[in-house]
Amino acid sequence: MKNVKWVEQDKHKHGVFWPSEELKKRAWVTDEKIYAEGEKDPEAFWAGKAEEGLEWKKKWTKAYEQNKDKPYEFKWFVGGHVNAAYNALDRHVNAGKGDKTALIWVPEPTDEKPRRFTYSELYREVNKLANVLHRLGVRKGDRVGIYLPMIPEVIISVLACARIGAIHSVCFSAFSGESLRDRLHDAEAKVLITADSYYRRGKALNLKDNADIGVQGIPSVKHVIVVKRAGVPVTWDKSRDLWFHEVMEKAAEYCEPEFVESNDTLFILYTSGTTGKPKGIVHDTGGYLTQAYWTTKWDFNLHDDDIMWCTADIGWVTGHTYGCYGPLLVGATMLMFEGAPDYPDPGRWWKVVQDHGVTVFYTAPTAIRMFVKFGDEWPKKYDLGTLRLLGTVGEPIDDEAWMWYFNVIGGGRCPIIDTWWQTETGGTLINALPGIGPFIPTVAGRPFPGSRLVVVSDEGKKMPKESIGYLIQQPPFAPGMLRGVYKNPEKYVESYWSKFPGFYDTSDGAKAMEGNIIRLTGRVDDVMKVAGHRLSTAELENAIDEHELVRESAVVPKPHDIKGEVPVAFVILKDPTKASEELKKEIIKHVDKKIGPTARPEAIYFVDDVPKTRSGKIMRRVLRELVKGSQDLGNIMTLMNPECVERLKHAVAGEK
Numbered sequence: 001m002k003n004v005k006w007v008e009q010d011k012h013k014h015g016v017f018w019p020s021e022e023l024k025k026r027a028w029v030t031d032e033k034i035y036a037e038g039e040k041d042p043e044a045f046w047a048g049k050a051e052e053g054l055e056w057k058k059k060w061t062k063a064y065e066q067n068k069d070k071p072y073e074f075k076w077f078v079g080g081h082v083n084a085a086y087n088a089l090d091r092h093v094n095a096g097k098g099d100k101t102a103l104i105w106v107p108e109p110t111d112e113k114p115r116r117f118t119y120s121e122l123y124r125e126v127n128k129l130a131n132v133l134h135r136l137g138v139r140k141g142d143r144v145g146i147y148l149p150m151i152p153e154v155i156i157s158v159l160a161c162a163r164i165g166a167i168h169s170v171c172f173s174a175f176s177g178e179s180l181r182d183r184l185h186d187a188e189a190k191v192l193i194t195a196d197s198y199y200r201r202g203k204a205l206n207l208k209d210n211a212d213i214g215v216q217g218i219p220s221v222k223h224v225i226v227v228k229r230a231g232v233p234v235t236w237d238k239s240r241d242l243w244f245h246e247v248m249e250k251a252a253e254y255c256e257p258e259f260v261e262s263n264d265t266l267f268i269l270y271t272s273g274t275t276g277k278p279k280g281i282v283h284d285t286g287g288y289l290t291q292a293y294w295t296t297k298w299d300f301n302l303h304d305d306d307i308m309w310c311t312a313d314i315g316w317v318t319g320h321t322y323g324c325y326g327p328l329l330v331g332a333t334m335l336m337f338e339g340a341p342d343y344p345d346p347g348r349w350w351k352v353v354q355d356h357g358v359t360v361f362y363t364a365p366t367a368i369r370m371f372v373k374f375g376d377e378w379p380k381k382y383d384l385g386t387l388r389l390l391g392t393v394g395e396p397i398d399d400e401a402w403m404w405y406f407n408v409i410g411g412g413r414c415p416i417i418d419t420w421w422q423t424e425t426g427g428t429l430i431n432a433l434p435g436i437g438p439f440i441p442t443v444a445g446r447p448f449p450g451s452r453l454v455v456v457s458d459e460g461k462k463m464p465k466e467s468i469g470y471l472i473q474q475p476p477f478a479p480g481m482l483r484g485v486y487k488n489p490e491k492y493v494e495s496y497w498s499k500f501p502g503f504y505d506t507s508d509g510a511k512a513m514e515g516n517i518i519r520l521t522g523r524v525d526d527v528m529k530v531a532g533h534r535l536s537t538a539e540l541e542n543a544i545d546e547h548e549l550v551r552e553s554a555v556v557p558k559p560h561d562i563k564g565e566v567p568v569a570f571v572i573l574k575d576p577t578k579a580s581e582e583l584k585k586e587i588i589k590h591v592d593k594k595i596g597p598t599a600r601p602e603a604i605y606f607v608d609d610v611p612k613t614r615s616g617k618i619m620r621r622v623l624r625e626l627v628k629g630s631q632d633l634g635n636i637m638t639l640m641n642p643e644c645v646e647r648l649k650h651a652v653a654g655e656k
Contacts, residue, residue, distance in 0.1 A: 002385040005413045007439060015399075017406075017439040019415060027435025028298050034433075035516070038449030042476045045450040046290060050077055050479070053293040053329070054286075055091050057081040057259035064476050072497040072504075076287035076479040077262035084266055084289055085130075085163035086257045088328035089123040098123070101333045104307070105152045106352055108199040108339025114356075115152060119331075122156070128251035129160035135251075136223050138190055140165030140258050143268065145189035145221070147180055147211055149173040149198030150338045153227045153244060154314050155324055157193045162266060165258035169268045169280070172315025173198060177213025179278075183270045186280055186486060188220040193244075195227040196234045201343045204230035215240075262286025268486050269317055269423060279495070280486030281317075281423050289329060291427040291480030295448060296326030299417055300360045301389055301434040308360040309335040309353070311367065317423040318393055321480075322362055326427075341367060346374035350382040350409075361409070362391035366616030368401045369552055373574070376408050384409060389434060391417040395617055396520045396538040398545045402441035420444040420520050422506065424496065426480030429453060429473070430518050442542060443519045451478045455512040460500050468511050468521055468536055473504040509536055526620055528557035528565045535599050537620065540567055543594035544601075547587055549578050554610045554618045558602060558627040566602035568627045570610050570648070579606040603627075605651045609644040611636065626652050 006023040010016035024030045038045045047063035050056075060080030067073035092100070098120035105115045117125070138144060144161045146168055148154040154170070161168035169187045171180045173195075184192065194211040197204045208226060212235060215221045226234070227244040266285040270278040296302060300322075308327050312318035327334035335356055341349050349371075353361065371378070390410050392402075397418055406416055416439055420430035430453060432438060432445035447453040452474040455463045463469035473481075481504070485492040499505045509521040521527060521536030528535050537555040544553040552572045557565035571587065573579060584604045591599050611619040625633050626648055636642045 001388070003411070003413065004388070006388055006434075007413065007415050007437075010438070015441055017415065018437045019435050023301075023415065024435050026303070027301055027433070029433050030435035032436055034436075034449045035446060039452070042450045042452065046076070046476075046479050049294050049450070050080075050286065050290040053297075054082060054087050054289055056286075057083070060262060060286075066475060071475060071502045072493060074475070074477055074481075075263045076284070076290070080262040080286050081259040082262055082286050082289065083163065083165075083257040083259045084285060084325065085126055085159045086259070087289060088159060088162075088325060089119060089126060090257065092119045092331045093123050097331060100304075100331070102328060103152060103155060104333065104335045104356055106335065106337045106356070108202075108337075108343060110344060117152060122159075124253050125156045125248075126159040126163060127253055127255045128248050129156055130163040130255035131251045132225070132247045133160060133164060133166060133191065134255065136191055138164065138166050140260065141167065141264075143167045143169055143187040143189045145180070145184045145187065145192040145214075146170045147173060147192060147194040147207070147214065148227065148314075149195060149207065149229070150313060150336055151195065151198070151227065151229060152336070153193075153195070155336070158267075158314070158320075158324055159328075163255060163257050165260045165264070167265050167267060169270065170315055170320070171214075171270070172313055173207060174313075175315070177210035180210065180214030181216065181218060182278055183280075184214055184218045184221060186270070186278070187268055189218070190220060191223045191225065192221050193225045193227070195229045197230040197232040199230065199339055201340050204232050206232050206234065208234035260285055263483070265483070267320065269320065271423060279488070279491060281482045282484045282486050283426050283480070284483050287479030287481070288426045289325065291478060292321050292326045293329040295427040295480075296322060296332075297330045298433055299419065299428055299431055299448075300362070300391065302327065302330050302332045302360065304331070306359045306388070307333045307335055307357055307386075309337070309358045309362065311337065311341070311349075311361075311363040312393070317426070318362075321427050341370070342374065345378070346371065347378040347381050350379045350384060353384055353387065354382040357386045359386050359388045360391070361387060361389075362393060364394040364616050365392055365397040365401050366394065366612070368392070368397070368405050372401060372404050373551055379408055384411065387411075387414050389417060390414050391419060393419050393421070396444075396522055396542075397442060398542045399441045400545055406441075415439045418442075418444045420508075420518070422508075424482040425478060426482065427478075429478060430520070438517075440517075443513070443517060446516050446518070448478070452476075453506075453518065455510045455518065456500070460503070463512060465512055465514060468509055468527065470500070470524060471506045471508045471510040471518070471520070472500050473506065475502070477504055523620075526556075528567060530557075530563050530565055530567065530598050535567065535595075537567075539595060540569070540591065540599055540601070543591050543599070544569055544571060544587055546594065547590050549573055549575065549583065550587070552610070554620060554623055555601070556620050556623040556627060560602070567599060568623075569601040569604045570607050570623060570651075571604055572608065572610065573606060576606070576608065605648075607644075607648060607651050609641055609647075611642070611645055611648070612640045616640070623648070
C-alpha cells in the first residue's frame, strides 16, 4: 500500500484536511459518535476499554473511585490485578505471534548491523533479566534505576522490572551523574542498570563514569548491572558491578509474572530538573496501560503490518508510552534508533524510514524545524512511500513546520496527528483521530474519547469560543494520569490541584474552537498580558515564523511600566547576514497584520540559538530572566546548549 493518498484537502476551507476514503477503510474509528459515548459515561467507557484491551488476572470490583474531599485522590479499576510485561509480551506469544518482529534496533554506526527481536526473543530476554533482578534481591515495590542509551537492553530492563512488580525509574542517558544521583537518592533505588558507553556522532561516549558519580553516596544501590555496548575501558567495583551479559548467561528463561493491583505503581519518571529539585511523577499500572493501549491503537491507527518509529528517547514519557509500552501492548512492530538524527549526514532518519519500511513516524517540532534548515534535498534522496501517518509531540507546531512535514516527508499523502499531552497525563489527551479528523496546521484537535478537557478563565469559568484561557481536566480524570509526586504529596497538590480546586490544572494555555476542537497556545507562563489583553507566545512565534527569512523564534514577556508586559522576540534567521533594522520593522509589520498592534514586539534580537532542554523544548524561563536583567538564571547546565546563554546576554545588553 505504498504511496496511497490517506488525506484530502477540504474543498471549502484552505489549510484543512480530512481522512480520505482509503484511510477511513483502514481506520479503527470513523464515527464521531465515539466522542459522545465517552462523554456520556467516561467510567463505563474506560471500563469497557480496559476489559477489551488488556488481560486481567482478576477483574476489578469498582471501575473508578474518587475522594469527595480530596478529588486529587482517585483510583481506576480498584481491586483488579494485572501485569504490564505479561500484556506486552506473554499474551502475544500465547496467541501464536511469537515469531512476529517486536523490535527493530538500528545502531548509530553504519557498519554495524541492525538487530531484530521477535516477541518470543524479547519475552525470553525479559524473563531472564527478571530472574537476575530477583537473584539480586529485587522484589515487588522496590525501585530500579535505569540509565541506558537507546539500545534494546533499555526495553528489556523496563519490562523485566514490570514483570516482577518492581518500580522502574529511567534517567535520560545524556543527563549528568549528579542528575542521576538526585533521582537514585529520591527513589532509594536498589539496583542501577547502565552501560559502559553509547555512540553519539561517531564517538563512543563513556557512560559508566557518569553512572559511578550517580551511585556515589547512595547506600540503597547495592548492585550496578553494566551493558557492554562499545567496549570502552571502565572503572570497576568488584563488590558492586556486574556485567549484563555475564549475569544473563546464567539466568533461567522463565520468571513467573507478578500480577499487581491496578493502582500499584508501575514507574516513577522524574521531570528534567531544569528548575530546582526534580519531581518524581508516579504512574500506576492498570490505568496507565489502558490509556497507553487505546491511544496507541487509535491515534496512530496501528495494524498488524505497521512499523512504528517514535523518535523520543526512553528517558522521556513519550519514549515510555509510544516507544515501549504502547506498541508492544497492541502487538505492533516498533523501531528504535540509537544515534543522532543528522549523523553521518542529515539524511540518516529518512534512510532508516526507507530501509525498514516505517509506516508510522512520531517526532517533535524541534526536530522537524532542524530538518527544514537542512533542506528538502535530504529527504528527497529516499523513498518515503511506506509512510501512512505522521505525528508530532512536545510543543505546539508552527504552520511552516507543519506544512513542510506534510508535503516533504508525507508527500502530501499522510495525516499529521498533532498530539497534546504531558509527563503527568501518561498518554495523549488531545489530537485528531486518523479516521475522523480534521487535520489543521497548528491545531491539536479534540479531547480523546472519555477525557474531559475544558478551556476556562482565571476564575475557572468556561471561556467562549475563540478565547484563550487555561486548559483544565474535569473528573473523572483519564486513567493514565499521575497519582502523585513521589514522597512529596504537598508538591503534588500545590502543582496540579491548587489553582482550580477539584480540577487538574495542566498549566497550559489553549483556545477552544468550534466542534470542541482545541488549539494549544503554550505553557501558561508563556501567556502574557499586554495592556489587559492575553497573548500567547505560540501565536506570536507562529506569526513571526511565517516570515520567509525566519527559521525559528522564541517570544517572552518583559515587564512594562504602563502595559504590564510587552512581547520581546529572539529570532533565528535562515541567513544571518540578512539581519538589519529594516528586517525588524518588516517582522513587526507582519505581526501587526497577523495578530494586531497589541502583539507588536517591543524588541527583536537576532540570535544564532535559543536555550533548549534536552528534549528540545525552548527554555523561555531563561529568556524571561535575561530580558528582565536578572543575574540569577537558575540552573542552566541541564540545557542542551548552555553555551548560547552567554551570547544571548551580550545580544540583550547590546540592544539596550
